[in-house]
């Protein structure tokens with residue numbers, strides 16, 4: 058059986074972001090990313106700082122660990138990273154979860170397609186705006202959205218763009234116009250990843266949320282959209298594993 062690089066298994070908590078915000082869920086965080094975003098809030102998945110914590114687990118071992126950690130108090134698992142779309146055989150995990158009546162969500166940036174994407178119940182694709190210093194490969198992103206459309210999975214798909222400044226907003230407008238039939242979310246960027254007091258961070262993030270709402274309200278290119286903060290960051294700050 059395949060072994061997957063896993064950095065964290067935690068929960069139940071709530072999905073703090075995007076299309077199923079508030080949903081009670083477990084998290085599986087895989088190690089490794091093909092990007093290195095300037096503001097990545099999970100840089101430990103790819104920058105080497107947590108390399109000693111990476112476990113190589115089979116799908117059966119991940120399911121067992123989810124049950125040890127979450128007991129019977131969950132029916133939804135979110136796979137994030139790093140980029141879990143680097144893992145070609147991840148359907149070995151998705152299938153047994155589905156067989157046990159557990160829904161599966163995935164967070165990825167839209168840089169790689171995998172044939173198991175159509176099996177995901179809540180698929181979030183988060184292309185990266187200029188502030189990340191990453192470049193979007195539009196051919197690949199177009200291909201991913203087209204494949205999901207062909208598989209009639211766009212109702213299970215959302216696009217979520219993190220916003221730090223006006224340049225990011227213009228990028229978000231372009232993305233939304235390029236894929237107008239995909240549910241679109243704008244998310245507050247957290248640029249204070251060192252802050253250790255949740256209340257201080259929350260107050261900063263709420264100011265940024267108000268700014269982002271104002272920008273979206275004023276834009277005629279962003280109408281059928283939703284604007285959200287990272288709820289987990291408001292509640293627990295920059296803490297890991299929540």
Ligand SMILES: C[S@@+](CC[C@H](N)C(=O)[O-])C[C@H]1O[C@@H](n2cnc3c(N)ncnc32)[C@H](O)[C@@H]1O
Pocket residue numbers: 090096097098099137138139140141164165166182183217219244245246247248287
């Ligand atoms: C850590 S990433 C892992 C999944 C995948 N690599 C991706 O970026 O979509 C999970 C989500 O957190 C978002 N994110 C990362 N750093 C952030 C930050 N500083 N502020 C707000 N959102 C952030 C990403 O854009 C993505 O939507």
Ligand SMILES: Nc1nc2[nH]cc(C(=O)O)c2c(=O)[nH]1
Pocket residue numbers: 070071072073074084099137138164289299
């Ligand atoms: N509660 C909670 N919600 C989240 N939504 C996306 C997360 C991620 O890091 O991918 C995340 C996370 O780490 N925690």
Ligand code: SF4
Pocket residue numbers: 090091092093094097098099100102138139140166
């Ligand atoms: S793509 Fe996701 S995990 Fe990778 S560096 Fe960017 S935010 Fe972090």
Ligand SMILES: [Mg+2]
Pocket residue numbers: 098099
């Ligand atoms: Mg996160």
